[in-house]
Amino acid sequence: xxxxxxxxxxxxxxxxxxxxxxxxxxxxxxxxxxxxxxxxxxxxxxxxxxxxxxxxxxxxxxxxxxxxxxxxxxxxxxxxxxxxxxxxxxxxxxxxxxxxxxxxxxxxxxxxxxxxxxxxxxxxxxxxxxxxxxxxxxxxxxxxxxxxxxxxxxxxxxxxxxxxxxxxxxxxxxxxxxxxxxxxxxxxxxxxxxxxxxxxxxxxxxxxxxxxxxxxxxxxxxxxxxxxxxxxxxxxxxxxxxxxxxxxxxxxxxxxxxxxxxxxxxxxxxxxxxxxxxxxxxxxxxxxxxxxxxxxxxxxxxxxxxxxxxxxxxxxxxxxxxxxxxxxxxxxxxxxxxxxxxxxxxxxxxxxxxxxxxxxxxxxxxxxxxxxxxxxxxxxxxxxxxxxxxxxxxxxxxxxxxxxxxxxxx
Numbered sequence: 001x002x003x004x005x006x007x008x009x010x011x012x013x014x015x016x017x018x019x020x021x022x023x024x025x026x027x028x029x030x031x032x033x034x035x036x037x038x039x040x041x042x043x044x045x046x047x048x049x050x051x052x053x054x055x056x057x058x059x060x061x062x063x064x065x066x067x068x069x070x071x072x073x074x075x076x077x078x079x080x081x082x083x084x085x086x087x088x089x090x091x092x093x094x095x096x097x098x099x100x101x102x103x104x105x106x107x108x109x110x111x112x113x114x115x116x117x118x119x120x121x122x123x124x125x126x127x128x129x130x131x132x133x134x135x136x137x138x139x140x141x142x143x144x145x146x147x148x149x150x151x152x153x154x155x156x157x158x159x160x161x162x163x164x165x166x167x168x169x170x171x172x173x174x175x176x177x178x179x180x181x182x183x184x185x186x187x188x189x190x191x192x193x194x195x196x197x198x199x200x201x202x203x204x205x206x207x208x209x210x211x212x213x214x215x216x217x218x219x220x221x222x223x224x225x226x227x228x229x230x231x232x233x234x235x236x237x238x239x240x241x242x243x244x245x246x247x248x249x250x251x252x253x254x255x256x257x258x259x260x261x262x263x264x265x266x267x268x269x270x271x272x273x274x275x276x277x278x279x280x281x282x283x284x285x286x287x288x289x290x291x292x293x294x295x296x297x298x299x300x301x302x303x304x305x306x307x308x309x310x311x312x313x314x315x316x317x318x319x320x321x322x323x324x325x326x327x328x329x330x331x332x333x334x335x336x337x338x339x340x341x342x343x344x345x346x347x348x349x350x351x352x353x354x355x356x357x358x359x360x361x362x363x364x365x366x367x368x369x370x371x372x373x374x375x376x377x378x379x380x381x382x383x384x385x386x387x388x389x390x391x392x393x394x395x396x397x398x399x400x401x402x403x404x405x406x407x408x409x410x
Contacts, residue, residue, distance in 0.1 A: 048328045050307050054357050054385065055405040059364055060119035062399040067124050070098035075399055076390045077148035077214070077298070078371035079156065085376060086125070088177075090148040090158060092390060094168070099137035100130040100145050101180070102156070107375070107386070107401075117378055119403050128180040130158070135181060144168050146236075146370075147214030147298070152229050152261050155183065159233055161210035164194045164201065170210040172233055172257075186231075186257060186274055191339055192239065201240045212236035212370070213299035215308070228273075231257045232308070234282055236295035242341035250284035251341040252296055254329075254351065280332040281341060281350040284312065285323065291316040298372040298387075299327075302409060306330045309356065311372050311387070320366045322359040328352040359402075367400040368392060378405055 065072050070091075077090035087105040094100070103124055110120035129137050130145065147159035155174050162170030172186040194204035205211075217230035234254040242251045260273035287294035291314045298311035306329035314321040333349045335341070341348075359366055367389035375384035385404040391397040 048330070048352055049326050049354050050302065051408040052326055052356055053407045054324070055407065056362050057116055057384075057403040057405055058118040060122060060401040060403070062122055062401065064395075064399075065124075067103070068127050070101060070127050071393065072103065072124065073097075073391045073393045073399060075103075075388045076146050076212075076370040077158075078373045078386060078388045079148050079150040080373045080375050080386070081150055081154075082376075083154075087373070087375070087386070088148065088150065088156065089371065089388060090145050092145050093393070094144055094163075095138055095140040095142070097393060098129075100143050101127050102130070102148070102158075103127050109376070109378075111379055115380070117403075119401055122401060128178075130175060130180045131182060133182050141166060142168060144208070146210075146212045147233060148371075149214050149216040149231070150177075151216055152227075157214060157216065157231060159211035159214045161208065161212050161236060162194075162205045164205065164207040170205050172211060172214070172231075186259075187276075189255070189276065189279075189336070191241065192235075192253075194240070203241045204239055205235065206237065206240055209237040209295060210235055212295060212297050213310075215299040215301045217301050217304060218374075227261055228258050229261050230277070230301075231259055232299055232301060233257075234296055234299055236297065237284065238341070241339060244342040247342075249286060250294070252282035252284050253335070253341075254280045254282045254299075256280070256329075276336065278334040279336040280329055281335055281345070281348055282310070282327075283350045283353065285325075285353075287314050288316055288318075288321050290318070291321075297370040300372050300374065300385075309372065309385075310353070311369065313369055315368070320368060322366050322369045323355060324357045324359070325353045326356045328354075362402075367398050369400070369402070374406070375403070380405075382407060383409055 074091045074093045075089045076092040079088045087107055088102050089105055090102045104126045106123045106125055108121045109117040111117045131137055144160050144163050145158050146161045149157050151157055154177050156177055157174050159172045160170055162168055174183045176183055192205055195202055211233050213234045215232050235252050238250050238252055256277040258275040258277050284296055294314040296310055297313045300309040308327040310325045310327050312323050329351050331349055332351045369387050370390045371388040373386055375386040378384050383406045385406045387402040389400040391399045
């Protein structure tokens with residue numbers, strides 16, 4: 001009897017084992033037979049761009065005012081100082097209402113609703129006049145400051161876009177954050193220098209369309225002293241020799257500099273150890289219909305992997321149109337050796353772009369947005385993005401700040 005029970009037990013174990021193996025084999029066959037579409041697929045575009053999105057948190061209008069005998073306005077660039085929790089706002093005044101200058105601002109958030117903080121108030125704390133290498137404020141009509149970024153050594157790099165008809169040259173200079181004194185400037189390649197033949201401009205930055213956008217690699221923020229950092233500057237529109245009516249796009253240029261981060265304490269040393277690393281084609285999106293002005297107004301470096309935000313602004317009969325693009329420079333061709341970007345550009349890979357936000361979808365009246373920076377960290381830990389408008393010192397325009405939550409940036 002015991003042998004018989006033992007035989008039955010062995011038989012049951014074998015049968016159950018066989019059934020288990022069959023089930024496992026069937027499961028493997030089922031898994032292997034799943035269609036390829038069931039597996040997550042990553043497109044080339046997803047690998048190229050960051051998974052960014054923006055949440056609009058509100059707008060704030062800075063009241064029209066005078067501050068320390070200057071007219072507050074023309075704010076064309078914005079930089080955030082994380083150490084001080086302050087913003088620096090550059091006025092593009094050509095010394096008409098006061099000498100060229102930047103303001104120090106304190107932005108206060110209303111955090112009663114931690115999920116949707118808003119700008120409660122923006123207070124002007126101080127104004128700093130910009131000075132040339134001789135220590136004098138810039139004379140009227142000699143400078144047109146447009147782009148600005150805070151450097152690792154706590155100085156400000158500022159670009160003047162240049163006004164060809166008024167003989168205002170473009171420049172990229174470093175200024176002392178405390179005194180506004182010019183410390184050094186960057187060499188600008190020859191093909192950016194305006195050149196006229198008879199009555200026609202044939203080369204260089206066009207009138208009021210030069211170095212509008214400037215940014216510094218965020219990997220350098222907080223680094224003091226020794227390591228070089230990267231600075232990027234781009235034209236608002238195409239150079240004279242790059243205009244091509246048949247191209248279907250405006251071909252801007254973006255310059256990539258490597259700069260010695262050593263502290264400059266005297267304007268006597270004006271030429272830093274500098275290298276132009278590369279130059280890239282920035283394809284400006286076609287302007288809307290009936291556009292009067294159209295260009296790239298701000299750049300913001302997001303990481304060390306070649307990801308940026310680009311702010312493109314247009315003005316026409318229907319007012320302002322503003323779009324934010326994510327940019328990827330990885331794989332973009334170096335065009336330093338191309339004196340002209342006209343015609344078919346075989347073998348030239350441009351900076352890749354992806355629309356992040358058309359600000360028309362916000363449902364608010366937009367002004368002349370020209371400045372952009374990452375701001376303070378929001379209560380949920382995500383970074384904020386702040387935009388500012390240039391009111392052109394016109395009574396019908398406003399100084400507008402827009403606050404966003406930037407999602408997807410590590």
